[in-house]
Amino acid sequence: MIIKSLRVQNLRCIEDAVLSCDQLTALVGRNGSGKSSFLHALNMFFEPNARYTNEDFYDQDTTKEIIITVTFSDLTPEELKLFQLYQEGGELTVEKVMTWSLGRGSQKYYGTSIQNQEFMQFRVASGANLRMEYNKLREPEKYSDLPQYINRADAEKALAAWEISNPSLCVRRRDDGQFFGFKEVGGAHLERYTRFLFIPAVREAAEDAAEGRGSVLTDIMNLVVRSVLSQKEEIRLLQEETQKSYEKIFDPSNISELQNLSSQLTATLKTYVPDASVELRWIYGKNLEIPLPSADVKLVEDEYPSSVSRTGHGLQRAFILTMLQHLALAQASIPETSEETAEETPMPKMPNLILGIEEPELYQHPNRQRHLSKILLKLAEGGISGVAEKTQILYSTHSPLFVDIDRFRNLRLLRKELGDEGKPKRTKVLSTSLNEIAHIIEQADDKPDGTYTGETLEPRLLSIMTPWMNEGFFADVAVLVEGTEDRAAVLGAAQMKGYDFESAGITVIPCHGKNNLDRPIAIFRKLQIPIYAIWDSDEGEKDANPQDNHRLLRLLGHPVEDWPNTITNQFACFKCNMTKMLCDEIGQELYDGTLDSCCVRLCLGKRKHAVKNPMVIKEILGEANKVGKSCESLNQIVTQIVTLRERLSSSAS
Numbered sequence: 001m002i003i004k005s006l007r008v009q010n011l012r013c014i015e016d017a018v019l020s021c022d023q024l025t026a027l028v029g030r031n032g033s034g035k036s037s038f039l040h041a042l043n044m045f046f047e048p049n050a051r052y053t054n055e056d057f058y059d060q061d062t063t064k065e066i067i068i069t070v071t072f073s074d075l076t077p078e079e080l081k082l083f084q085l086y087q088e089g090g091e092l093t094v095e096k097v098m099t100w101s102l103g104r105g106s107q108k109y110y111g112t113s114i115q116n117q118e119f120m121q122f123r124v125a126s127g128a129n130l131r132m133e134y135n136k137l138r139e140p141e142k143y144s145d146l147p148q149y150i151n152r153a154d155a156e157k158a159l160a161a162w163e164i165s166n167p168s169l170c171v172r173r174r175d176d177g178q179f180f181g182f183k184e185v186g187g188a189h190l191e192r193y194t195r196f197l198f199i200p201a202v203r204e205a206a207e208d209a210a211e212g213r214g215s216v217l218t219d220i221m222n223l224v225v226r227s228v229l230s231q232k233e234e235i236r237l238l239q240e241e242t243q244k245s246y247e248k249i250f251d252p253s254n255i256s257e258l259q260n261l262s263s264q265l266t267a268t269l270k271t272y273v274p275d276a277s278v279e280l281r282w283i284y285g286k287n288l289e290i291p292l293p294s295a296d297v298k299l300v301e302d303e304y305p306s307s308v309s310r311t312g313h314g315l316q317r318a319f320i321l322t323m324l325q326h327l328a329l330a331q332a333s334i335p336e337t338s339e340e341t342a343e344e345t346p347m348p349k350m351p352n353l354i355l356g357i358e359e360p361e362l363y364q365h366p367n368r369q370r371h372l373s374k375i376l377l378k379l380a381e382g383g384i385s386g387v388a389e390k391t392q393i394l395y396s397t398h399s400p401l402f403v404d405i406d407r408f409r410n411l412r413l414l415r416k417e418l419g420d421e422g423k424p425k426r427t428k429v430l431s432t433s434l435n436e437i438a439h440i441i442e443q444a445d446d447k448p449d450g451t452y453t454g455e456t457l458e459p460r461l462l463s464i465m466t467p468w469m470n471e472g473f474f475a476d477v478a479v480l481v482e483g484t485e486d487r488a489a490v491l492g493a494a495q496m497k498g499y500d501f502e503s504a505g506i507t508v509i510p511c512h513g514k515n516n517l518d519r520p521i522a523i524f525r526k527l528q529i530p531i532y533a534i535w536d537s538d539e540g541e542k543d544a545n546p547q548d549n550h551r552l553l554r555l556l557g558h559p560v561e562d563w564p565n566t567i568t569n570q571f572a573c574f575k576c577n578m579t580k581m582l583c584d585e586i587g588q589e590l591y592d593g594t595l596d597s598c599c600v601r602l603c604l605g606k607r608k609h610a611v612k613n614p615m616v617i618k619e620i621l622g623e624a625n626k627v628g629k630s631c632e633s634l635n636q637i638v639t640q641i642v643t644l645r646e647r648l649s650s651s652a653s
Contacts, residue, residue: 011040012040024377441522581631
């Protein structure tokens with residue numbers, strides 16, 4: 001059982017939004033866009049007594065309920081049997097509804113089950129009316145097979161069995177708020193099959209590692225170690241022998257002091273009440289407990305053991321993740337106490353784990369970030385044995401090392417959009433799929449429907465995987481260029497005009513060739529990330545193919561031509577290439593002279609290395625300005641990019 005989707009209504013910045021969930025789901029977006037709100041919504045759903053206040057309601061409007069709806073899929077046969085009344089099409093949907101009144105909150109779980117409307121009269125009845133209403137139900141021919149009334153519980157089972165056998169005669173309705181499955185209460189037992197572990201951005205690892213009430217370590221020790229120790233024959237014999245020795249030592253017949261004290265107290269009491277006396281008896285300590293040992297946790301790094309609080313924050317977060325996973329598995333190993341439910345639905349060996357992690361990159365060195373990203377992917381794909389049969393992972397991140405262009409389908413981009421008049425901005429969720437992008441590329445190539453599929457597209461994503469490309473998912477504007485030389489030209493021109501693209505959220509991404517521009521254009525635009533594309537038409541170049549230009553022009557909604565040479569508000573392309581354009585506009589001699597001077601002064605060696613440095617391009621443009629020359633094409637491109645960024649800001653305000 002894993003989460004297929006999460007719908008959140010009226011919680012914090014989320015007025016009403018749906019998050020579709022994969023085996024691994026990465027949430028990206030600006031600070032305050034709602035990433036943490038979704039993770040906290042899941043935590044509130046899985047916490048029966050979640051804490052919240054009136055400030056957790058969207059716009060602090062407590063007249064509307066907070067509703068967190070989780071749809072589970074991939075149910076096993078055992079789960080399908082247990083939730084047969086509630087599942088539909090192999091999926092189970094559960095709502096948690098939270099209200100606020102008179103300064104207090106109230107929370108309930110609801111399932112939707114198939115119900116016969118004609119049974120409602122019995123279900124709302126009480127007392128003596130129960131038998132009467134049930135007997136009325138049995139009168140029509142279609143209900144004559146219902147058994148005779150014995151008690152309410154048996155009658156409910158009979159009606160539920162009828163509904164399961166006759167789904168076409170029933171409707172699906174929200175139940176009466178008794179779907180509360182996390183502590184084996186009511187008719188559902190979610191906790192047996194799925195556990196949610198939440199790792200917020202701030203969590204004190206030392207508290208989890210210290211023995212004490214409510215500590216993760218103590219819970220694990222009690223479940224895994226102490227429960228086993230207490231059953232050992234050696235411990236049992238030690239406890240019996242200790243109990244016997246204790247009772248022998250404190251036998252009143254062996255303690256004269258007890259009898260003497262009794263006599264002394266009686267004598268004194270008789271001076272006040274002559275016919276009274278005092279009798280002292282020992283109250284033995286029965287079932288004397290043998291204290292079991294406690295655990296002292298040390299984390300060993302570089303062959304040196306340290307207390308948890310003395311280790312690095314990166315190791316502490318890894319330790320928290322380890323402890324919580326093992327606690328969930330230890331809790332799952334507790335045998336079922338109900339014979340009835342144990343016979344009907346045997347306890348699985350391990351529940352599916354759902355991990356919600358805020359910013360897994362926190363305190364991690366870049367290399368460790370890459371490693372952790374791979375580990376989380378392996379966990380989600382079931383590649384690590386002994387953890388859980390299935391592990392589903394949702395995390396929010398600000399690191400390009402935790403997102404990959406080839407896994408864009410696992411990304412959920414969160415943005416804020418304007419709310420209704422007088423209301424705060426609200427979260428919206430954007431996503432796309434392999435098949436959607438394949439269809440866009442198919443249209444750009446002017447191919448018949450069905451020529452490309454997500455399966456054929458996937459291998460083509462590997463050629464554009466770079467950290468630069470991944471940064472595009474965090475950009476306010478993604479500028480896509482062919483290579484690092486073009487990137488240097490755009491950044492150098494921007495710096496020359498006094499623009500800091502990084503502070504404005506503008507990322508310039510080299511795509512390693514014109515034929516690699518199509519996929520990031522399609523992906524970023526589908527995620528509503530504004531893009532500006534720049535490429536060379538390559539007229540006159542050996543092996544140049546006008547179809548490459550046609551593809552990009554179709555993709556950008558522009559009329560097709562063989563060798564475009566234009567600058568628009570969406571893209572720019574040049575008859576030959578950007579370097580030739582720059583030389584033509586400022587003069588070849590000035591370009592060559594300044595470039596050679598930079599190579600010598602900055603120790604850059606070869607020209608081909610120097611032209612990939614934005615500082616060099618900025619200096620070339622600066623020297624051109626001194627003699628009254630400029631590259632107007634680059635200036636126009638920078639202006640178009642800045643205008644695109646400004647339009648984004650104005651539309652969001």
